[in-house]
Amino acid sequence: MAITLGDPRGIGPEITARALAQPLDADITVVGAEDQIASLTAERRVPVGTWGLGTGDSTPDRNRAIRAGRIAGNAVEAAVKLALNGEVDAIVTAPAHKHTLHLAGFPYPGHTEWLAHLAGDVDVAMMLAAEPSPEDTGGHPLRVVLVTTHVPFRDVTALLTI
Secondary structure, three states, X not given: OEEEOOOOOOOHHHHHHHHHOOOOOOOOEEEEOHHHHOOOOOOEEEEOOOOOOOOOOOOOOHHHHHHHHXXXXXXXXXXXXXXXXOOOOOEXXXXXXXXXXXXXXXXXXXXXXXXXXXXXXXXXXXXXXXXXXXXXXXXXXXXXXXXXXXXXXXXHHHHOOO
């Protein structure tokens, strides 16, 4: 499984480190800034640049934002290449700030549309899934496919058809 760290200024590196501290029954490849993946427990590390600027983003520096977007975007694209080449069976993406991705030249409204494009412009749908709670003995898994994504609520009715 390839795990991208997301925005190097955000929570992605931290939540990835916490997840990797738990026992996982998978071979893990982490993809992200070289200095952020160096200390992570993983079978393989794929660097896509160096961050070197610490965490957080208290200053609205456009160049830092573009650099963060470029690292996050390059990580997603590297993980997809690993999957398409059969080197990993799955991809997990940590959060990435869409604005910085756009600034860095990745124009997609979200990961779903971006992954569809990278996989050859295939038809996709985002599905959210949850198992029933242990108390719900007769329950069924919940699976919801979104009809619209990344659009203002006021535009939803114009996008729906029978």
